[in-house]
Amino acid sequence: MKIAITLLGLLRKHRRTTTSIIYALIAATSYSIAFLLRFALLRDGTARFLWSLILLVVIRVGFALVTRLGIGSWRYVGIRDLFRLTLATTAGSILFFAMTWWVPGVPHVPRFIIVLEWLLTGNLTATVWVTYRYIFEWQTHREHRFEGTKRVLLVGAGMAGQMLVREMARVPTGHTPVGFVDDDSMKRGTLIHGVEVVGSVDDLARIAEEHEVEQIFIAIPSAEPAQLRRIIELCENLDIGFKLLPGIREVIEGDARLNQLREVRLEDLLGRNPIELELPELSTDVEGQTVLITGAAGSIGSELARQVALHAPSKLILVDQAETPLYYIDLELGKNHPDLDVEARLIDVTDCTRLDEVFKLHRPSRVFHAAAYKHVPMMEGHPLAAVHNNVLGTWLVAKAAGEHGTKRFILVSTDKAVCPANVMGAT
Incomplete structure (x- = not known):
């Protein structure tokens, strides 16, 4: 196996030479088959066959180099490659026909052989490409097999x-x-x-x-x-x-x-882009300020982040415990507002140590607290988790904001908190 891998690496290193040899062998094989079908067992003489074979191989390799077939990656072969193959084989056959019929001293080759060789060369080359691609894909899937596909x-x-x-x-x-x-x-x-x-x-x-x-x-x-x-x-x-x-x-x-x-x-x-609201009140409040948003990866927090980003804060800090959506909102804001200083922090709002670190480091003047468990049926089944996140988390964020000089703290709440009839509203 190691020898095969080493050999394959060597062949890839010298791709142009390797493919030229392969194309020469394909042309020689195709021409031999065509010649044998026309003149059984070469009874018409081997000299004409050998001289014309050398000429054909030179033409085929030359056109493969001109049309850059030699540098194509067979594992990604597609329609454009087949078009270049057809162009190279057709042009090569036309030149071969012209030289064997009209150039003095060049052995004459029947048209039947030229046409048959053209068909065989094109089809054999395409077969080699497709076979290589199939083997590569099969081997790739075999080496990187997923559990539970x-x-x-x-x-x-x-x-x-x-x-x-x-x-x-x-x-x-x-x-x-x-x-x-x-x-x-x-x-x-x-x-x-x-x-x-x-x-x-x-x-x-x-x-x-x-x-x-x-x-x-x-x-x-x-x-x-x-x-x-x-x-x-x-x-x-x-x-x-x-x-x-x-x-x-x-x-x-x-x-x-x-x-x-x-x-x-x-x-x-x-069926359209969402409307982006430019609110003068928000612009006056957050422009030039350091703004921190908790729950920034959630449905409400992410939209808050988009709206705040429109109004030129000096810095926007995104806090959430959900890694993937936090990553995507960070990417989105970075793309849409390249000049804005955005920092994403993967923090649970009940982690008082890390909350204190981020508040101490950035000292945000505006805090939007949108980190909360919000699904009513889920919270009915997990009341302790609701209290831990919604009550303790809110208290810890507010405490850190007060200790580090936050001037404005906005809590995103819910209408279910008014005369609450469920755990989510009560917390």
Whole structure:
């Protein structure tokens, strides 16, 4: 195994030479087969065969270098590579025909042999490419096998869907596509990268049960809001997680990937960008101030962060215990407000030591406290967790703000706190 890996590394290091040799062997093999079919066992003489073979190999290797076939990566071979292959083989065959028919002293080669060699060379080269790509992908999946691979159903059998399936086929992602659903009846029963279009969106529940689907990917970036709402309603009726591929731009550019899938947002259903409010009162209050927001990765805290960022604070500190959404809101603000000093801090509001550290270091003059457990049924089942986070956490944040000179402390509360009838409201 080590010898094979070493040899493969050596061949990759000298890619151009290696591929030139392979293309020469393919041309020689194809020409030999064509010549034998035309002149059984070379009874017509070996001299003509050998001289014309040398000429053909030189032409084939030359055109492979000119069209840059020698530097293409076979593991990513696609339509453009097949076009360049067709161009190289066709141009080479035309030149070979011209030289063997019209150049004095060059052995004459029948047109049947030239045409057959052209067909064989193109097909054998393509076969080598596809075989190499298949072996590479198979080996990659074998070496990086995921435990508990999820069975995925894709909604949308268009360009975006096929790009996602192609990525899952090329590299291990922990997902296995089991089928497409699409409302286009013409696509029903067709295979896309080996994955079948098994039904329409209306059949989602039945198909998910039949194929033991564990996750749904909605891959229709151009969907109208009404169409998207219909799909999401069907997904919500199933006990299955679902994600959305949002951007049509990435699909047009051929760059739709699994890491672009995300949870559905309000603006996806609105069909427009959310309105950004520029509030003069907020601008006057936070402009030039150091602002700290707790629960900054939540639904309310993240929107607070967006609105505050619009009004030029000197620094914005995002505090939350949820790593992934905190990471994404930090990325979003950094992209939309590159000149704003934003700092994300992964802190639990009940951790008094780390809270004291961040307040002591930054001394925020404005604090928006939006860190709270808010789901009523969940809090009914976990009252101690509600008290610990909502009551103790609020007290600790307020205490740190008071001790470190915060001038304004805003608590984001709920109407359920008025004459509370449940644990969430009471805490």
